[in-house]
Amino acid sequence: MLLLQGPVLGLCSRRLNPRLYSTKSYDPLRILFCGSDDFSIASLKALHAYHLKQPDRIASIDVVCRPGKKVGRGLKKIREVPIKAAASDLSLPIHEIDTFTGWTPPASINLIVAVSFGLFVPSRVLNSAKYGGLNVHPSLLPNFRGPAPLHHTLLAGRTTTGVSLQTLHLKHFDHGTILSQTPDPGFDVPNPETCTVPELVDVVAPKGAQLLVNGLKEGLFVPPVVDAGWRAAQGSDTLIHAAKIKPEDRHIDWTNWSLLNINRRSRVIGPLWSKALVTSHAPDGTRPSFQQKRVILTDMEEVDPPKGCGSFSLVPGLPFVEGGHPVEPRKGKALYVFTSDSKVMRINRMKVEGEQDAEGLRAAIKARMFGDRTFISGGMEFVPFRNPLV
Known part of the structure; x- marks a missing residue:
């Protein structure tokens, strides 16, 4: 009888499940990162740390954000989006735009990453990047699709939640291929009866950032992509749309x-x-x-x-x-x-x-x-x- 031990067993496991252990090859990434708030800042910082550690995998990161808005009495003060300061602290190139119309990304960009951005990235921009686009979403997609998933998770009284890594769809928000996702049933919402949105952000932001970095390490975005969504086949009648809070x-x-x-x-x-x-x-x-x-x-x-x-x-x-x-x-x-x-x-x-x-x-x-x-x-x-x- 032949007993499989140590390295031999590991080799066998790789053959049985190549998705978990193989890494697709890809060109050094020149990322255009589109973000706004604390949830997106966590992903940006994680990408930058990976860039410093392995510049052969991430060669550069440019940041896109919305322009600051005039606030206060007389509209004399400018309120900048939080990610602008974070990008500045990391010495990253910053592009402030309020629309993609008439704007073209740097020619070297080969991957778009949008995290809690708010603007729809048009097909023209996605098609100009060799590897298309990725998005980190703070829910177990396809549930809580939409611009306010954290708010609606708490409003629905959920005690568990998760994060998803998906491709950017050419026509619709949150309808891309799910590349990776928190395993069902997700992780716990802290103190669900008293939890606020900022408290939930503190939990989901680092998990989403790690999911993104792991997805890049494994090359999950390199075609042909594989749908890993655990709820992909579930009927839409049980899903909640996370509409904008009005x-x-x-x-x-x-x-x-x-x-x-x-x-x-x-x-x-x-x-x-x-x-x-x-x-x-x-x-x-x-x-x-x-x-x-x-x-x-x-x-x-x-x-x-x-x-x-x-x-x-x-x-x-x-x-x-x-x-x-x-x-x-x-x-x-x-x-x-x-x-x-x-x-x-x-x-x-x-x-x-x-x-x-x-x-x-x-x-x-x-x-x-x-x-x-x-x-x-x-x-x-x-x-x-x-x-x-x-």
Whole structure:
């Protein structure tokens, strides 16, 4: 009997699974790296470290980023994309463009790498590079395709996630061939009930960077490429599209959003908002006018229902005050609101459109958001808003 040991066994394994151990040959890479944020910075730094270690594999790296945007009062300040500073620290050539129209990459470029870039790399640019393009995506594709995969992973309450390395498709975002991917079921989301997007970035960014470098080492991008996606054959009806986060995604749907949903959205995408009717009293004593204004709820928390609150307060989105008419803020008085699943939230702070951020009840009084009637229930007096938040 012949026992396979040591190097002999290793040789046999290579023959059984050449994908895991063979490396395709390719020309020294001259990379055009397209990025923007902290997730892409991790990949850029990993590529640069590999370039310094093995310049025969990565000969050069040029960086493409979007131009800085004017921000602040009077638009006098320029906010640069984070990757620009990172590329400058690494002494890499930087190209700032807001569109690929009319722009041509350096002639020596033979591979495009786009990580959290935002602009679609056109076929003209991809076809000009010998090895086409690669993308690192922070999800287990094809699930959570789209520009905001980390946000939607947390919004969906997922406890595991992963990263994928794919080719850049000539016509669509996130539809390239998956070259490598975190094995199913992925790795754990840290503290999924409290995790924020920056915290998740800290976990997925280095994993995505390592996946990219490993893919280059193995030459997975060299034709013919092999699809390694573990969910490639799964039906699209079970997949979530990670659409761009828009202001309307922060607009609370009081009728349908549970307390869990409200808390999760506030944690993941920032302060939520509603609209409320406010009163404007005319100085000459004529009939007051009413105006709908945006209300940003900057600080909310779950609390037990105040004792004795009437059934009127069970209306989702109808804020109320316990303990008498709110002529002025008093110690122990607060602003409450019921959610669609009959949970109570206390509005600690909010910002009414046109006003400064303030304690919740004080902001409501200043904006004249209350009605003229009080409601008596269980021996206690409650004052509702003039109308529910919408």
